Amino acid sequence: MNDFIFKENELYCEDVPVEQIASEVGTPFYLYSLATLGRHFSVFNESSKVLNSLICYSVKANSNIAVLNFLFKMGWGADIVSGGELFRALKAGVDAHKVVYSGVGKTEGEIEFALKSDILMFNVESLPEVFLIDKVAGRLNAKARVSFRINPNVDPKTHPYISTGLKKNKFGINIKHALSAYETAGELSNIDVVGLDCHIGSQLTEIAPFNDAVEIIKELLDKITAKGFNIKYLDLGGGLGITYENEMPPHPSTYMNSIKKILKGYEGRIIFEPGRLIVGNAGIFVTKVIYNKDTGSKNFIIVDGGMNDLIRPALYEAYHEIVPVIKRDGPRAKSDVVGPICESADFLGKDRVMNSVQEGDLLAVFSAGAYGFSMSSNYNSRPRVAEVLVDKDKFYIIRIRETYDDLIAKETIPDYNYNIT
Numbered sequence: 001m002n003d004f005i006f007k008e009n010e011l012y013c014e015d016v017p018v019e020q021i022a023s024e025v026g027t028p029f030y031l032y033s034l035a036t037l038g039r040h041f042s043v044f045n046e047s048s049k050v051l052n053s054l055i056c057y058s059v060k061a062n063s064n065i066a067v068l069n070f071l072f073k074m075g076w077g078a079d080i081v082s083g084g085e086l087f088r089a090l091k092a093g094v095d096a097h098k099v100v101y102s103g104v105g106k107t108e109g110e111i112e113f114a115l116k117s118d119i120l121m122f123n124v125e126s127l128p129e130v131f132l133i134d135k136v137a138g139r140l141n142a143k144a145r146v147s148f149r150i151n152p153n154v155d156p157k158t159h160p161y162i163s164t165g166l167k168k169n170k171f172g173i174n175i176k177h178a179l180s181a182y183e184t185a186g187e188l189s190n191i192d193v194v195g196l197d198c199h200i201g202s203q204l205t206e207i208a209p210f211n212d213a214v215e216i217i218k219e220l221l222d223k224i225t226a227k228g229f230n231i232k233y234l235d236l237g238g239g240l241g242i243t244y245e246n247e248m249p250p251h252p253s254t255y256m257n258s259i260k261k262i263l264k265g266y267e268g269r270i271i272f273e274p275g276r277l278i279v280g281n282a283g284i285f286v287t288k289v290i291y292n293k294d295t296g297s298k299n300f301i302i303v304d305g306g307m308n309d310l311i312r313p314a315l316y317e318a319y320h321e322i323v324p325v326i327k328r329d330g331p332r333a334k335s336d337v338v339g340p341i342c343e344s345a346d347f348l349g350k351d352r353v354m355n356s357v358q359e360g361d362l363l364a365v366f367s368a369g370a371y372g373f374s375m376s377s378n379y380n381s382r383p384r385v386a387e388v389l390v391d392k393d394k395f396y397i398i399r400i401r402e403t404y405d406d407l408i409a410k411e412t413i414p415d416y417n418y419n420i421t
């Protein structure tokens with residue numbers, strides 16, 4: 001089932017022609033389907049019912065407040081990694097008691113904000129961090145619920161930039177130091193140790209690394225429990241992959257059932273932090289062809305969307321399918337689809353064989369709903385693009401396109417007193 005479909009030769013999002021949206025909002029823009037989002041929500045939610053679970057959507061994947069609000073209304077919580085994400089999540093209506101806070105560099109101000117908001121727990125990534133949380137909680141007369149993020153040293157077999165559970169990564173506590181970390185935290189008067197956490201990486205397409213990690217975590221859980229800790233929450237992070245090209249990631253229910261087997265007998269709540277799986281294929285990026293350029297050795301399709309809008313190809317050499325919004329007949333040619341940014345890494349696709357496109361044609365870049373807009377920037381002084389959400393035959397602009405004024409809105413020219421001598 002797909003909500004980005006061709007009717008005749010024209011791409012629709014649900015019941016709305018993509019070209020119609022482009023003519024009203026301009027290009028480039030991100031386009032999300034509420035039907036797809038809802039379906040992904042339901043599949044994950046239903047699959048998780050074999051366990052006593054709490055789903056905390058990973059806000060970083062797509063943090064538009066309309067997307068967040070939809071998922072929170074359905075009962076999910078949030079996995080956050082910054083004060084800014086906490087702010088967004090609260091504005092979008094999250095229940096603070098369903099918020100978990102990960103990240104290696106939580107600052108004192110962020111910790112205070114989270115404690116005052118009474119979030120469910122901090123996923124602590126180092127001893128200095130738990131000492132700081134203890135100090136801030138003491139100052140606020142609060143008790144901080146914490147879990148330790150453990151680095152199980154498992155290879156997730158994904159891109160090196162998005163693997164997090166190897167001992168060479170900066171994330172989590174070395175499994176060898178885990179027990180003593182729990183003992184240390186158990187002594188702190190403003191800390192309530194309630195959980196155990198792990199997240200080994202993103203875009204995992206095999207089940208084995210998950211199983212390996214959960215087995216390691218289960219063994220540790222038993223040891224921690226034997227020391228008298230009551231681990232009410234076991235947070236297994238996110239990471240389930242999606243199909244960009246021809247990957248065949250495991251279905252969420254396969255994943256849940258195998259976790260259920262490994263964790264047999266555990267009576268606490270199991271937390272999941274899915275991100276990409278929920279939003280990745282619920283969104284596309286729409287961009288317009290500016291020029292066709294033949295350099296004599298290569299064809300370039302130059303489009304108005306660049307690496308500042310969608311950085312995944314540049315950063316991870318990620319593949320995103322690119323398809324003309326209106327299919328034309330005509331000769332097929334091999335081209336690189338590139339943006340206007342002054343960087344050679346500014347490409348959306350390389351060596352793509354497509355029917356020839358003309359200036360003004362629209363291209364759809366698929367699987368762009370996760371880590372698309374949320375990683376975008378103003379590089380080359382390009383206003384950030386619009387985001388649009390479709391619900392059946394209606395579309396809603398859920399983020400208006402930035403203007404040139406927005407680019408400089410926070411900047412000032414100081415009245416300095418420097419003279420060239």
Ligand code: LLP
Nearest residue numbers: 058102199202203238239273274275276371
């Ligand atoms: N929980 C934690 C602690 C995480 O660090 C992440 C992602 C997630 C959950 C969600 O993982 P997901 O279900 O989305 O795989 N920018 C990269 C992905 C970075 C992932 C960072 N952490 C990309 O575009 O592929």
